[in-house]
Amino acid sequence: MTNPNGYAPNGSAAPQVPGPQTPSPQSPSRRDRSRHGDKPISGCAIAGCVTGGIGLLTSWIPIFNNVSAIIAVIGVVLAIIGLVATRRKGRKRGRGVAIAAVVISVIAIIIVLVTQNAxxxxxxxxxxxxxASQSASKKAVADRTYTFKATSNGPASAVYTNGGGSHTEDFNGSWQITAKGTEAGEFPGLSVLTSDYSNPDPSGIKVSCEILVNGKSVSKHNGTGSGASAICDVPYDWQETK
Structure with missing residues (x-):
């Protein structure tokens, strides 16, 4: 027998009886981890999903979506690699992520094609x-009728554009000529000049010019005094649009 202090009656130490042993935990093997689904997730599947998402978000942006298509194609490639790695007997998980990456990337490519076509x-x-607008404008110009008018109370000269060149005609009183379409030149104009310094008219020398386009007056000016002159031209807006 032993006393409460663990010694035998003769004073020697009592033998120790081993107690129940608790087994130490052991780390599971690779096969055990695989059986319990403890596989690493596929990095290609994640990368494909992210890349496809970027391609999808930018697929609506004009010009830049050319780059988006390339990004989406890269996403498809990464997603396919992820699908291979996550097959049933594969060493990685994340097959759902890989499938989502394929779908997102393909949708991005389709959107790029549709928007590019649009x-x-x-x-x-x-x-x-x-x-069509330019053609209509050219036709309108070709169909125009330009009427150049000039007046003077004495000898004067009318200088006008016609047939792509400049022409001069002397007159006294009133003068008029008509040009069709491009015959009036690119910038139709009319100038009335006088060198009559001894005009007997008590009110002095008076000259005037006027240009009508399709019967509508678009430019009209008068000149008085010694060496009077009047200059008319077709406004730019009439040349281009009317």
């Missing part, structure tokens, strides 16, 4: 409208 069509339509 942008190209819009540009073509705008170009056709500009061409």
């Amino acid at each position: 942008y190209v069509k819009a540009i073509d339509d705008a170009g056709k409208q500009v061409e």
